[in-house]
Amino acid sequence: MTTDDGPPDFDTWVSHRGAGLLRFAYLVTRDRGRAEEAVQDALIAAYPRWSRIGADPDAYVRRCIVNADISRWRRFFRRETPVDDPTALRPLAGGPDHAASHADADAVWQLCASLPTRQRAAVVLRYYEGLPDADIAEILGCTAATVRSQIHRALGSLRATLKEVDQL
């Protein structure tokens, strides 16, 4: 798919990476429709620059997805999507049964929704995509130190809320 002297064929690349991009966008936007729209917008934005993006367009397109979500929705809401009342969340410290696992996932999902887009994107890129800080920094257009700071704050928020829920 990737050529030595240029970017991969657009259609082929999208065919290979489309599903992954949709998953990433869904985790960042938390909405199926917005995820599809963000990926479409990112690809449409990337297309005219395709020849200049390089052999690996992944970082570029994912940056577009994050920026699209920020630029389109932050203006609208001014604040990020509010999280549900933490007292409504089920305790996270549960046994290995599926019900508990789903409760954990639900809780974390809702807590992630309370994070600013960049923090959430950093969390998704590290803990879902498994990317190193340097790659996350490239996607988010910041330094690796900033990435660590973003994740530090995000996990701090998550742990504080989880602890609060745990104590209820």
Place this chain on the structure above:
Amino acid sequence: MNDPTEDRATGALLTRALSTYADSAPTDHHALLATVHHRLRRRRRARAVGAGVLACTAVAAGVTGVGVLRDGPIPAAGPSVPAAQPASAHADGPKFTTYEGWHWESYGTVQVQVPDTWTDTFYSHLWSCRPLVYGNSSEDVPKTPQVGRPLRGYVPLIGCPKVPEPAERVPHLWFGEANRSPGVYRHDHGWLEEVRVVDGIHLSAFGNDPVLLRRILDSAQPIDGQDAYGCSPTAPPVVGEGRRPTGPGLGGIGEVESIRLCGYGIDGLPRDARLLAGGEIAGDKAREVVAALRAAPAGSGPNHEYHCETTRLRDDLLITVRGSTGEQEVSVRYNSCNHNGIDDGTTGRQLTREALLPLVTTLYSPQLYPMILQRLTR
């Protein structure tokens, strides 16, 4: 643990939760590609080339720039508009006065003049929104005056200011900005927008030079039969009815002198095709283009079968090659689902990069090259 980033339990929990919810993500990545193609195709629009070529066939006429300024809601301003030098018109058909350093832009049934420094772009009603910020400043939206045809596709409504911040403003002329009612809209820092409707087409001129805006809008006129490039606002039979061109073919018109380009957009039935823009290529470049057209291998395509499932949108070029012994129409289809190719009425040919690229770069902004160019290796 003091550093939450090293909290493996929380990290593992996050990974599990995110993996669980990623399963709920949209999964139809096949539809994704088709939708992206669909939306890209809808962004096609054309622009007229500059007046430099037309100046070669200039016919002097007697209208002055002062004469186009009328009384109205926009006050006269500084002498930013150069004195008009009626310069050119198309050699055939109706004659049009073209101001020196200006050129005609056509859209639908209307044509209007703008300075040559005004370059092609597209727009949506989101034009006032801050553009996406990319890491490379060279990819920012150019800070030059723009002429835009509307996007022909879905754009979600979002909250945006009426106009961009002063530092981000550039003058523009939008065709088809139907969300604005006719009138003058004054903004801060001396910027204003005037909207007129000419032959049913909204024209929206935005800038901080009232005289320039007035002159642009005063030049607007319905296209009567042909625009300044010789393009018909209604679909010619080759486009609207799918007829093959008639004539001797590209091999029977002698030495090539010029090429007239007419770009049409089709959203439904071909007979309802809309003129998007006209343009012209002359001299050596025209001869190179025709050589490439003649060199294209016989046949048709490449075609995209999946486009047939998603859209009836099509963009056609009807070019007219003028030679020393006659003219020849040539149909160039590059955005149809299964009828792409070049046809001069005698030979059907496959699209090639050498033939298509100079045509679309004359009519389209570099940011919006047609997708099919990626499939053309030569």
